[in-house]
Amino acid sequence: MNNKHSIFPKKLKLDTPDIFTYSESNSNNASQQHDEDGDDHVFTGIETPLRSDAFDKTDEQKIAEIEGHFKSIMEILGLDLSDDSLMGTPHRVAKMYVKEIFSGLNPYNKPSIKLFDNKYKYNEMLVEKDISFFSNCEHHFVPIIGKAHVAYVSSGKVIGLSKLNRIVEYYSKRPQVQERLTIQIAEEIKKAVASDHVAVVIEATHLCVSSRGVRDTSSSTVTSSYSGKFENEKVREEFLSYIY
Ligand SMILES: [Zn+2]
Numbered sequence: 001m002n003n004k005h006s007i008f009p010k011k012l013k014l015d016t017p018d019i020f021t022y023s024e025s026n027s028n029n030a031s032q033q034h035d036e037d038g039d040d041h042v043f044t045g046i047e048t049p050l051r052s053d054a055f056d057k058t059d060e061q062k063i064a065e066i067e068g069h070f071k072s073i074m075e076i077l078g079l080d081l082s083d084d085s086l087m088g089t090p091h092r093v094a095k096m097y098v099k100e101i102f103s104g105l106n107p108y109n110k111p112s113i114k115l116f117d118n119k120y121k122y123n124e125m126l127v128e129k130d131i132s133f134f135s136n137c138e139h140h141f142v143p144i145i146g147k148a149h150v151a152y153v154s155s156g157k158v159i160g161l162s163k164l165n166r167i168v169e170y171y172s173k174r175p176q177v178q179e180r181l182t183i184q185i186a187e188e189i190k191k192a193v194a195s196d197h198v199a200v201v202i203e204a205t206h207l208c209v210s211s212r213g214v215r216d217t218s219s220s221t222v223t224s225s226y227s228g229k230f231e232n233e234k235v236r237e238e239f240l241s242y243i244y
Helices: 030-040 059-077 090-100 161-172 178-193 234-241
Strands: 003-007 115-118 125-137 145-153 157-159 197-206 221-229
Touching: 059 090, 125 161, 125 197, 125 234, 145 161, 145 178, 145 234, 157 161, 157 178, 161 178, 178 197, 178 221, 197 234
Parallel strands: none
Antiparallel strands: 003 221, 115 157, 125 145, 145 197, 197 221
């Protein structure tokens, strides 16, 4: 497969080479090194790192266990769990993790895609832009808030428009790094529409960058994936002209 996945700052030219940054600290302290790697948002692979026993437990078992652990975290922080306002928090957080913001870890929640024949013989690109999403940074567990722009050119089959939103939503409901989210969405759309002509651009703000750490509230991160016809500069420019 001949894919082009890249991450580049918003203002750079389109033909900017792929840029990935890695920490070069000489620290011997493993924990401190991991802190720094986390802030640099090192990306290790396309697949979400999951253990083989990831779904041995039911959602209900997971919620009960996380509730207990989150209660401990709150207690260690010194919070009084007998207070009416805090009492229900461990259960709420546990349920939110499993059923909402990390529900995309479970393949059972993957949207089912139905393919339709391309009856209108529409052979130009189809662009679905400004798909808003909420994800969470896997290095800090705080929100990533962004928009995805996706496009494909039919190879004879089409899917319902809302399915494109569903695919973005499914992969964003995981602990994520933006590069992986971009590639996972692109690969899933390729499979869904049975076409290699797929483009994905994601622009997002990371709360781990804006609300803590370097506290930069104005920067955003742009990532992209182009394959098939979208590797052609003219086709890519047409796509970008629709979204910017
Ligand atoms: Zn982060």
